[in-house]
Amino acid sequence: MNANNDASRLRRELLEEVARTFMHDPETGSTEGLGEIDRVPFKLFPRTQKSVRCCIYRDRAIVRYRLLAQLGFAIEDEVDESTSLLAYAQRVKERAASGTVSGPYLTVIDEACNSCLRARYMVTNLCQACLARPCMRNCPKQAISIDRKASIDEEKCVNCGLCMQACPYHAIVKLSVPCEEACPVDAIAKDESGKEHIDYAKCVHCGKCMVECPFGAIAEKSQMADVLSTLAAARKADSEGKAAKSLVAIYAPAVAAQFTEGLDKIEASLRALGFADVYEVAAGAEITAQKEAEELSERLEKGSGLMTTSCCPAYYETVRKHLPDLASRVSSTRSPMYYTAELAKADHPDAIIVFIGPCVAKKKEARESGLVAYVLNAEELGAMLVAAGIELGSIQGMAPKALAGKDGRGFPASGGVAAAVRSKLTSLPGCEYGCASECVNGLDKKGIARLKLFAAGKLKTDLLEVMACEGGCIAGPAVLVNPKRAQAQLDTIIKNSD
Amino acid sequence: MDKRIRVTVCCGTACYVLGGSDLLDLGEKLPADLRGRVDIDGEPCLGLCKDSKAGARPFVKIDGVVLSGATVSSLIDAVRSRAEVLDRGALA
Numbered sequence: 001m002n003a004n005n006d007a008s009r010l011r012r013e014l015l016e017e018v019a020r021t022f023m024h025d026p027e028t029g030s031t032e033g034l035g036e037i038d039r040v041p042f043k044l045f046p047r048t049q050k051s052v053r054c055c056i057y058r059d060r061a062i063v064r065y066r067l068l069a070q071l072g073f074a075i076e077d078e079v080d081e082s083t084s085l086l087a088y089a090q091r092v093k094e095r096a097a098s099g100t101v102s103g104p105y106l107t108v109i110d111e112a113c114n115s116c117l118r119a120r121y122m123v124t125n126l127c128q129a130c131l132a133r134p135c136m137r138n139c140p141k142q143a144i145s146i147d148r149k150a151s152i153d154e155e156k157c158v159n160c161g162l163c164m165q166a167c168p169y170h171a172i173v174k175l176s177v178p179c180e181e182a183c184p185v186d187a188i189a190k191d192e193s194g195k196e197h198i199d200y201a202k203c204v205h206c207g208k209c210m211v212e213c214p215f216g217a218i219a220e221k222s223q224m225a226d227v228l229s230t231l232a233a234a235r236k237a238d239s240e241g242k243a244a245k246s247l248v249a250i251y252a253p254a255v256a257a258q259f260t261e262g263l264d265k266i267e268a269s270l271r272a273l274g275f276a277d278v279y280e281v282a283a284g285a286e287i288t289a290q291k292e293a294e295e296l297s298e299r300l301e302k303g304s305g306l307m308t309t310s311c312c313p314a315y316y317e318t319v320r321k322h323l324p325d326l327a328s329r330v331s332s333t334r335s336p337m338y339y340t341a342e343l344a345k346a347d348h349p350d351a352i353i354v355f356i357g358p359c360v361a362k363k364k365e366a367r368e369s370g371l372v373a374y375v376l377n378a379e380e381l382g383a384m385l386v387a388a389g390i391e392l393g394s395i396q397g398m399a400p401k402a403l404a405g406k407d408g409r410g411f412p413a414s415g416g417v418a419a420a421v422r423s424k425l426t427s428l429p430g431c432e433y434g435c436a437s438e439c440v441n442g443l444d445k446k447g448i449a450r451l452k453l454f455a456a457g458k459l460k461t462d463l464l465e466v467m468a469c470e471g472g473c474i475a476g477p478a479v480l481v482n483p484k485r486a487q488a489q490l491d492t493i494i495k496n497s498d
Numbered sequence: 499m500d501k502r503i504r505v506t507v508c509c510g511t512a513c514y515v516l517g518g519s520d521l522l523d524l525g526e527k528l529p530a531d532l533r534g535r536v537d538i539d540g541e542p543c544l545g546l547c548k549d550s551k552a553g554a555r556p557f558v559k560i561d562g563v564v565l566s567g568a569t570v571s572s573l574i575d576a577v578r579s580r581a582e583v584l585d586r587g588a589l590a
Contacts, residue, residue, distance in 0.1 A: 004517040012516055260509065260540070382515035392511050393542040481519040 003482050007216035008379070013044065014063065015224065015383035018070045021089065022228035023387055034093075037085040040067060058111075065109045069219035072226060074107040089225070096229035099352070099373060104200045105221055105363040106210060112217035115194030119177045121157065121164055123150045126171035134166035179209035179218060184443045184468075185322050188218075202321060206314040206443060206468045207360035207477025220360055220478065224380040227354055231274040245352050246276035250340045250372075251381075252357040253282045253404075254412035254473035257490035258378045258480045264397025269390050270356075271398065277348060280400050281355070284340030285311075285408035285420065291333040292417075293424035296463055297431050306454060307463055309417050311335040313361035314468035318443060318451075325455040329464075336411060337362060341371035343403070356381050358412075358476030361468070377478030406497045412473035413487055414441040418465035435462035442470030500535045501584040503577055506559040510543025518556035520570050524577075527570050532577055 017040045024033040041060035045051070051059050064085065065075055071088050072095070095101070123135075127149045136144045143156035144163060150171070152163070164172040179188050179196055187202035188209050196217070198209070210218040230247060237244030249270045256266055263280065270278045288311055299307050310316055310331040319326045341353045354374045355366055366372035376384075385392065407420035418437040425435060438461040440447050451466070453459040469475045474490055475483035507513075507521045524538050546552040546564060553566030558573055565576050 002520070004520045009517055016515075260514075379515075382511070386512045386515055390511065391543055392514075393509060480515055482523070485519055485523060 001212060001214070003479050007214065010044075011066070011216060011219075012379055012383055014040065014066055015070055015222070015380055016386050017043070018067065018222075018225055019228060019380075019383045019387035022092075022225050022232065034089040035086045037067065037071075037089050040085075062109065062112045065111050066216070066219060069107050069109065070222045070224070072101065072221050072223055074104065074221055075109050075111075075219075076107060092225045093229050096226040097233070099230075101223055101226060101363075101367065101374065103364055103367065104198070104203065105205050105360055106198055106203065106207070107219055107221055108196055108198060109217045109219055110195045112215050113195045113213075114215045114217065115190070116177045117175045118190065118194075119159075119180060120154065120175050121152060121159060121161060122173055122175055123152060124171050124173055125149065126169050127167075128169055128171070130169075132168075134168065135163035135172060138162045138166040178212040178214060182208035182212035182444075184208065184445055184448050185318060204314045204317040204321060204443075204468070205361035205364055206318075208444075210360070211477045220363075220377070222380060223363070223374045224376055224384065227374050227376060228384070230352060230374075234276075235274055245350055246348065247274065247354055248277045248279065248344045248348050248351040249273075249275040249354050249356055250279045250281050250284075250337065250344055252337070252355070252359075252412065252473065253280065253285070253409045253490065253493070254358040254476060254479070254486070255356050255378050255381065256280070256282075256409075256493055257412065257474050257486040258358075258382075259392060260489060261392045262397070262496065263400045263493060265392050265395055267400055268395045268398040269385055269392055272390050272395065273384055273388060275354070276351065277344070278398075278400075279340050279344050280404045280408075281336045281340045281357070282405075282408035282411065283343060283401070283403035284336035284338065285411040286404055287339040288333055288336045289407050289411075289417070289420035289424045292331050292421045293428060295331055295333055296421060296425060296435060297428055300433075300435060300462060305329075305457075306461060307331050308454075309421070309463070309465045311411070311417060312467050312473075313359070313365040315440075315443060315466040317361060317364065318448070318468070322448070323451055323455060326451060329455070335365065336408070337365065337372060338369055341369065345371060358473050358479045360477050378476075378480050379478050382480050402498075404497070406494050409490070409494050409497055413490060414467055414470070414472040415439050415465065416472060417467075418463055421463060421465075437461060437463040437465065440464065440466045441472075443468040444470070500581075501588065503532075503536045503580050503584070504559075504561055505536055505538045505573070505577065506544070507538065507540045508544040508546065508555075508557040508559075509540040510545075510547060512547045513543075513556035516555045517569065518558075521556060521558055521568055521573055524570065524573060528574065528577070532574070532581060535581070536577060 021037045041063040045056050045059040129146050141156045143153045185202050187199045188196050234244045267278045296307050306329050308330050337355050352373045355372045356376045358378050363375045366375045407423050410416040471483045474486035522540050546557040556568050558565050558568045560576050560580050
């Protein structure tokens with residue numbers, strides 16, 4: 001779905017409310033301001049407004065659950081329905097003080113789940129029970145019988161769709177379950193009541209179900225409130241002259257590509273939010289590309305065949321959980337986020353590192369890295385800027401550190417990582433030779449099938465770039481603008497690089 | 499000749515974050531009969547978000563008239579209405 005629709009707009013409005021609540025929390029430590037969170041469902045759905053669902057009360061109940069996810073709680077973990085949002089917000093403050101976040105990183109808002117009809121082919125009453133009967137004749141499983149109207153025997157049907165293609169009256173339709181269709185690893189399925197559940201043993205946190213659900217029933221467990229609490233605590237300690245850990249933001253080039261204003265203004269706005277220092281993740285991308293080129297040249301010399309990129313955490317997780325045959329093919333080089341966090345830690349050893357990206361799966365990678373404490377997405381950053389009243393257009397820009405160039409900044413578009421590795425490879429000493437490269441642009445079911453062919457050696461190349469999101473990170477699950485615009489804005493950023 | 503229509507999209511951070519970015523790309527989405535007679539500009543925050551009576555974000559102006567809670571489709575409708583008003587004026 002387009003990055004901008006009514007579901008994403010509601011999500012961003014709610015994030016803005018959460019951000020505002022936590023920013024207005026008086027620095028005295030009083031929780032008076034936090035209580036505002038319980039008013040949000042009423043503010044967004046007042047009694048005088050037309051309801052989206054059956055009634056305004058249901059809309060409010062669902063908003064309450066959306067807020068729960070945005071406060072960083074899994075809906076599945078709710079024990080007491082009557083707990084106020086204020087009580088949850090207070091728990092956020094305790095959680096932030098101890099600095100703990102945990103997976104899983106996606107949660108299903110069962111109250112919002114539409115319990116879509118099970119995915120299958122269905123004959124509608126447009127069926128004319130014609131003489132030619134192309135549906136019956138084309139069915140490879142003899143699953144169709146006609147008695148005044150065609151009907152499909154679900155026991156025999158294999159969902160090939162040939163009947164639908166054959167019907168001249170377009171009387172056969174495909175019923176889809178968007179989240180199930182989007183999931184590349186069959187990790188989401190219905191329970192007896194028809195509600196969707198995520199099997200976290202299979203889930204790779206690609207976020208495709210969240211993007212595709214038309215009811216917005218799948219949500220990220222946000223870490224934004226934790227970050228805002230930590231920023232407020234740091235500010236309070238600073239004003240009292242006490243020592244406190246500062247926060248450092250590292251932002252992905254895909255996030256920079258969400259805005260029209262360019263890097264200088266983004267860096268200044270992050271400082272204005274209270275981050276003590278700011279790094280481009282494109283800096284770490286330069287290191288990733290360099291190390292990956294060195295690793296590739298070693299592999300090429302040894303003739304050990306295919307190497308895949310490793311920077312996409314949803315891809316890496318897919319290999320771990322579903323494609324173990326590819327494990328030895330994945331580059332052992334760490335991701336741009338990791339190397340950027342190392343750069344930041346070298347300058348600020350005690351700082352709390354916050355990664356800002358377009359990605360859900362980075363939350364898992366961050367936790368496993370031991371370097372990055374929190375992950376924010378582009379929507380959360382947008383909500384924080386709006387809540388803080390920071391105007392990107394009018395803020396005085398601050399030049400980024402001179403650590404990144406065209407290669408690193410080009411990482412987030414499909415083909416960008418392979419291009420960067422190839423560019424570094426040709427400049428390695430004694431390594432004038434190039435290499436062959438291919439891209440798996442998007443981990444859908446087709447992408448997975450192609451990966452299996454590479455794993456089996458039926459497809460060959462030297463360097464295989466894999467990105468879980470079609471188009472690359474700029475088309476990630478938690479972005480603000482459509483990929484075409486993001487690409488154009490990224491091109492401008494790259495063009496303005498030295 | 500057809501009178502031109504000026505569309506001013508608010509590029510303030512709030513409008514942009516709440517979907518205004520799509521409105522900037524209106525040019526690609528306009529139906530053929532309206533394409534070529536609409537000038538689309540982004541402007542820094544128009545200040546409408548600070549006015550509680552102005553309605554929902556994102557904001558856009560069509561020949562100076564404010565459209566609130568704008569989506570690509572509501573904006574196209576508003577541009578079409580404006581075109582019809584201008585065309586009637588030209589006939590009279």
